[in-house]
Amino acid sequence: MKLIDLSREIYHKMPRLPNHPPIIITTYGTHDESRDADGYKFSTATMSLALGDHSGTHVDAPAHFDAKPGATTIDQQPLENFFLDAVCLDLSHKPLKSDISIDDLKRARDAAGVDIRPKDMVLLEMNFTRRATSVDSFLMDFPGLTKESATWLGKQDIAMFGVEAVSPGRPGRNNFEVHHVCRDLGFTHVEGLINLDQVVGKGRFKFIGFPLKIRGGTASPIRAVAMVNE
DSSP, rough: EEEOOOOOOOOOOOOTTTSOOOOOEEEEEEEOOOOOTTTEEEEOEEEEEHHHHHHHHEEOOOOHOOOOOTOOOOOGSSSGGGGEEEEEEETTSSSSTTOHHHHHHEEEEEEEEEOOOOTTTEEEEEETTTOSSHHHHHHHOOHHHHHHHHHHHHHHTTTTOOSSSSSOOOTTTHHHHHHHHHHTTOOOOESSBBBBBTTTTTTTTEEEOOOOOTTTEEEEEOOEEEEEEE
16 A cells, blocks of 8 residues: 655745635744743744635635535535545646546546546546646646536546646636536535646545635645555
């Protein structure tokens, strides 16, 4: 058994969509500062974090894309939703700024020799992170699902899918439509993954990505991990 880290590092002023809060990480306490407890001198180092719930590698809660009363927030999601059987589809050949079609998904599934089962996590490897040469490219140039291809995924009764990009659909209308497909078909997605090339060709494996218990959260950063058989 091997664990593969699929999570981005969270760091000060890391790239994020401009409609989300900036990620601000600063030193709050250092070992140069000492405290006294009943005559015992000691020091501790601490950091201060200010970030949105959609920072870094994160999972969206239904409350993010569903405005109806009762749409669940991230703290209301059952933990079993984040420990899933998974497959990875290789879409690394897709050009930047291109749409991923139903045929693309079917061909990638067949090439991987896997089937997509109910309650699966479907990871989409796009070789995007290595091809994004700037912050603007990272935020705008990724391949993405369409309303039609997201609907096809949802109709496989999956639990969620995951992408490297900051959004599951191309910027603009496509992205909103993909979010609404998630709303209408009752599944969700993870954004901001890395190292998906390391799980291409691994067949079926486990995906682990537990969210923080953020009261009322519309999403949460996760430590995404693939557990594969060697």
